[in-house]
Amino acid sequence: MRKLISIIALSMLIAITNMVNAQSNKKPYESNSYSLVYEGAITKNEKGKVNIHPVNYKLNGIDIAANVYTPADYDGSKKYPTIVVAHPNGGVKEQVAGLYAQRLAEAGYITIAADAAYQGASGGQPRNVDKPQNRVEDIHGMADYISEYKGVDTARLGVFGICGGGGYTLKATQTDKRFKAVATLSMFNSGMVRRNGFENSQLNTIQQRLKQASEARALEVAGGEVKYIGGGPAATDEQIAVMPFEMYREGTIYYERTHAHPNSGAFPNSGGTYTVSSLIDLMGWDATDQIELIDQPLLMMAGNQADSKYMTDDAFKKAVNAKDKELFLIDGATHIETYWKPEYVSQAVNKLGGFFKKHLQ
Incomplete structure (x- = not known):
């Protein structure tokens, strides 16, 4: 049994090395003027190309x-279909959310x-x-802000959530009918898992x-230490392998190494x-509670x-009441590989393009 565990751990270490090497061309955030860490990221705004605007x-x-x-060739006097993008749990806008x-x-x-x-x-x-x-309020808030942005056609507003952002997107769109079409990628139901x-x-x-969470809240209210799950030193290869x-x-590997980003407060x-x-x-929440309220077109994608x-x-x-709902599986992909692997x-992106083109006419 010990020999089998050692073999499994060794194979995991090899897989870790291969994944890091496969992404070794990633640029650190310091090399990008907008601190974007994904492949093909904008480095400067140029006329006639896609531009980025920090707000x-x-x-x-x-x-x-x-x-x-x-x-x-954006022209603020024209009207464009618009997409709100919700990032994964623990993610920031400069990573996979920015890529998509x-x-x-x-x-x-x-x-x-x-x-x-x-x-x-x-x-x-x-x-x-x-x-x-x-x-969930973050997603409503993005809709609030972008609806007032020059060139946005609020009649053609869609939303796309990734990982935990996908679960929160399912919840937000149950009641927020400003969103005319809904898509998720590698959806993570945070309540279910926690x-x-x-x-x-x-x-x-x-x-x-739940008892630990209650005690942690009581400590916070009393002005004591804020307790965290995670946030320690970066994991070693051996720790990741097991x-x-x-x-x-x-x-x-994605968050601590290949696509690490500093914008996470004290961490x-x-x-x-x-x-x-x-x-x-x-722990008392679930992305699928009242999901039958979603009546917009729905695309869910996963590896x-x-x-x-x-x-x-x-x-x-x-999601029994979603219109034209479709489940699209990406052959060969794991959860995290949908964040960065070009193929x-x-x-x-191609599937999203067809979906939003159809439903944001």
Whole structure:
């Protein structure tokens, strides 16, 4: 048995090395004037090309940092279909959300990607609060802001959520009918996972973790230390290799190494860190509660090799009133590979392009 475990760990270490090497051409954020870390990112605004516009706005008294992307030859006197892009849990706008926002702008859309309140370059204390009601409000807030942006056609407003942002997008669009079409990629149901564990691996500790969350909140209220899940030193190769789920192994590499970004408040890199007290809200929440309220066209995409795919399958089945709903599987892709691997990103972008073109006429 020990020999088998050693073989598995060694194979994981080799896979980690191969993934890092495959992405070794990534530029660090310091080399990009907008601190974008994805492949093919804009380095400067040029006439006749897609441009990026860093903006700030208030949402319930909190400063929100966002990037707006405008299509080539953008003319503010014209009207353009527009897409709101919601980033993953622990992500920032300069990573995968920015990649897809830029690619959709290349297809002719105005897009916006914002850092969630309490996260990234946005305001809010304590840092890295991750309450579902905040993340859903972030999506409403992006719609508020971009609806007033020059050139935006509010009658052709869509939304696209990635990972945790996908789950929050499903919740936001249940009631926000400004969004005429809804799409997700590698959807992650944050409430389900924080409550039950990934693939229901923590069912036996639900009450224990709720007690810890309650104690953490009491400590905060009393002016004591803010307790966090995660946020420690970067994981070693050996620590990554023994993580039980591929999404977490590849996600650690993505957020801590190949696509690391500093805009995460008190923490050195973006990642999955969040306050323990957030579990009070997270564990009682589910992206699929009232999902039958979604009556807009719905596209859900996932890698067919993603160990998180069960969440997309569950939500898709429950979205019984969505119009023209479609499940699109990206052959060969894992969850995190849909964030960066060119052949998988291109498949997703092409599918999004056809979907939004059809439904944002």
